[in-house]
Amino acid sequence: MGAFFRLQWSGILVGIIAGGIALALSAPAFLSEFNLFVLLRSICVSLLVAYAQMVMLGVGQMNLSVGALGGLVAVVTGGLMDALGVPTLPAIMIGVAAGGAAGFVNGWLTVRTGINGFIVTLATASAFAGINLGITKAVPFYNLPADFVAFGNGRVGLFPLLLIVPLLVTVVLALFFARAVPGRHMLAVGGNAPAAQLSGVSVPRAIISAHVLSGLLAAVAGVLAVAQLGSAQPTIGSDWLLISFAAPIIGGASLAGGAISIVGTLLAVVLIGLIQNAMVLVKVDPYWVQFLLGALILAAVWFNRYRAIKVGEI
């Protein structure tokens, strides 16, 4: 038990299991196939959003533009399909590439100007949201290819087709940060940038790479959000900021940089999804959902910090 408690994500797993059992007992609808499908589908976008921020925390920076960037990619992809009649796959590829390019802009500005990434992305967030509104005039793109929308809603049993993407991304990211040299370089820069530099690691390259990766992940999240909603809403991404920080940090990432946990982030997203699902099932007044979510996330982070102090991590 001690060894289990030592794991960064042990508390989250206990929370998920306990919460799941409590929900199953108090709301029978919880275990219905359709509800579980809805729950799983709701975490697809969140997971990618959380990863987009986790990557930045890994390199010791923050990206406040994940939501605006994802939203921009969503309307670009939707617009290509609807207004320009571009086929599904090329449209997605262009959209995701645009996300990577936006991430590169974030990274390049940060490195080139020497301005803190927090400020750079605060500004670009506004710029990306502005482009979004300029393109759409706040009107969504509805006319999307049927196969694309079908993918967003399809399922095999309780398993949403959409979930394939974040699961694949999880595996790739886990490998990237555990074994790939660029991934290790990002964590080295996040952990101690001067040391990494003196060892011959290129700090600017690591920071730009992290921003590009973050942009790509937010872009994929944007595309999935469009598939899931069946339309490219200009408002996509506007509510991503909280979860983008909450999940990696509940999962054990350090705001100081250099320490992230992919399993922890995954479980934290599941936990947050479960909380949101629970609030629907037990019919919490929708106007209070936001408050409860904030309070519960704070409690979860607090607990994890308490655990970290107890096992002598901090």
Add this chain to the structure above:
Amino acid sequence: MALTVDKASKSFPGVRALKDASLELRSGEVHALMGENGAGKSTLIKIITGVHRPDGGRLLLDGQDVLFASPRDAIRLGISAVHQERNLIPRFSVAENILLENLPRRTGLVDYARANAEAKKYLEMIGLVVDTRTEVRHLSVAQMQMVEIAKALSHEAKVLLLDEPTASLTGEEADALFALVQRLKAQGAAILFVSHKLEEVLAIGEPMANMTRGRLIEAMIGRAERIAVVRPPKAATGAVKLEASGVATAAGHRDISFTVRRGEILGLYGLVGAGRTELARALVGKDKLSGGTLSIDGKPAVIRSVEEALKRHRIGYLSEDRKYEGVVLLHPIRFNVAMTIWDRLARFLGFQTAAGERRATEPFARQLEIRTPSLEQSVGNLSGGNQQKVSLAKWLAAKVDLLIIDEPTVGIDIKTKAYIHELIGKLADDGLAILLISSELPEMVALADRILVMHEFRIVDGFDNDRSYEAMSRKVMGAIHRHSDEAVAVE
């Protein structure tokens, strides 16, 4: 291989860090480099390793001009440095830290099995026994230092620069390091050894002879004079400022009892890790006491916070960690010194003026001879010795009665060190109670009136200091060894 620095210069905002520095390092030689703090030793190293670009002068490798855009370029040409700052990634393993910029790969992925095997080779080379998979943050300071050297070796360094490599090592560890340096020299490396400690410099390099013999002898004589500045023995007659009885802490202290009087320097000696700093932190309210009682000025007292320690009980703590706990590097001198007395400087509605701060701090800056063009200078631009003076001035300004001084002269040049010793003595003569923490026995013997010996979070013995280094070191080391032997016997 020969590396030549020819008249290199470098300036930072407000500070001329290096002027016309010339140096030649040759294969199979160890050069020692000495100099006061702020003399530009670290800057010189950073120029050689491509961290800074010189404003003027040339860098030649085997007679060829070279210009490094980044440390990567220098490493590629076989120039590696062990810098003064800790330069490891805390959450990475020993192996990964050592091989960071050339991790072995297989099909594009890091091959950890091979990395561990390779790192082990370098650890064996320097005689460090740790598991290569351990995260660096779990190592001791000395072990980290060794890992840094292993890392430099992994670069196949032909030119190796060691910047104050022994600053955080015990005598035995330092000896092992010297042996290593000699071995590397025999293998044909060109080595530059930067140190404050004259014994080391004399022990390490015969090329000293053709380098700066004249200046070296001068430094030696100067030091002999200064060592003679020993605080004369004095009976402690002042009132008791602080009395601790049976103090225990969560950090592991048990049954800590002592008194310190005004006008007295009480030394707290112990090896690194004995629990001295942790005790100081508990005494100033940074950590909680878990048992025992304190009495201050003869009255029972509870210290709940650092603020309370300073404002109610007039106790200050001069941290050993200058950069993180001593000074705010980005702020000017006046800001740093006035930090403890802002309440007093506050005028109408709590406002204060820069001029007020300057007026209040100026006397202390002058008293301590902080070398600076102006009080507006950022503390980050000062040398280590001057930073320490700023740190000290802060507590003088606060007019504390008891000052806990933790390792006051680590990484500080000989001249400033002597000055700080003299100052500590003067402060005690003026009626301040001083608790002096130091791992440097000569410093202890020169300054303290009584010496308490701490070992494994307990005070194991105490002696009146008779100012004889040989006698005191025998007593103190005897006490430590006795108790380590006991610990071994119990196990």
